[in-house]
Amino acid sequence: MGALASFALVGSPAQALEPYAVAGDAIPAPLGGLVGNAARGRALVLDRTRGNCLICHQAPEPNEPFQGTIGPPLAGVGARLEPGQLRLRLVDASRLNPATVMPPYFRTEGLRDVALQYRDRPALTVQEIEDVVAYLASLRTP
Template sequence: MRAWLALLLVAAAHAEPGDAQRGRALVADRTQSLCLLCHALNVAGDANQGNLAPPLDAIAARLSAKGLRDRIADMRRFHPATVMPPFRSTEGLRDVAPAWAGRAALTEQQLDDIVAYLGTLAK
């Protein structure tokens, strides 16, 4: 079974809804989710936020919760040459620190929390 299919099955079995406040904290945490290393929260940007990837403001107006979840889990499914790390997959990774070998960067709950927060960025 492909790793992404296994992730979808696990996600479907995961019943606790995401928490937007926890998701906000995760997005802001540069040691855990790393979102703001590449993304800014809005188009105006911020010196402490990234400009490598699209800004996150109004992301929920562009993508459904499932679309957000799928892209964060493993953007390679949409853009194979992406530099965005696969936060819920370990398939095909190389040069991984021993402490992270075989471990996904985010738990299912953390992913749900981030998606819940990004869902608040609809305007």
């Protein structure tokens, strides 16, 4: 049995909510039925102002300085997790581990200390989530 959740589709607070279904430890279906682009996803993962993934994770990107060690390494994550599992972790990892330090990239409710200009907006859009999922799923080698 999956749970149904709703979160903002893109950056505008007035937009409709996008439903998705959680099944176990995954969101099996792509958000909005969109197809991700791994190259755009890679750019988001490496972007220190948007995804900012490298603050906590180490990526298989030897030319990127100052990579984190708090989260698990991203090398080989596509071999360890299915796209739906990656999707849920990006959308809201606290659904799997309430004590996680991983920020929810596609949740707008129950957040604290959010700057006014970012309130009622997810950190990443539906397309950006799918792009990051495509990139992470392509990382098959440890």
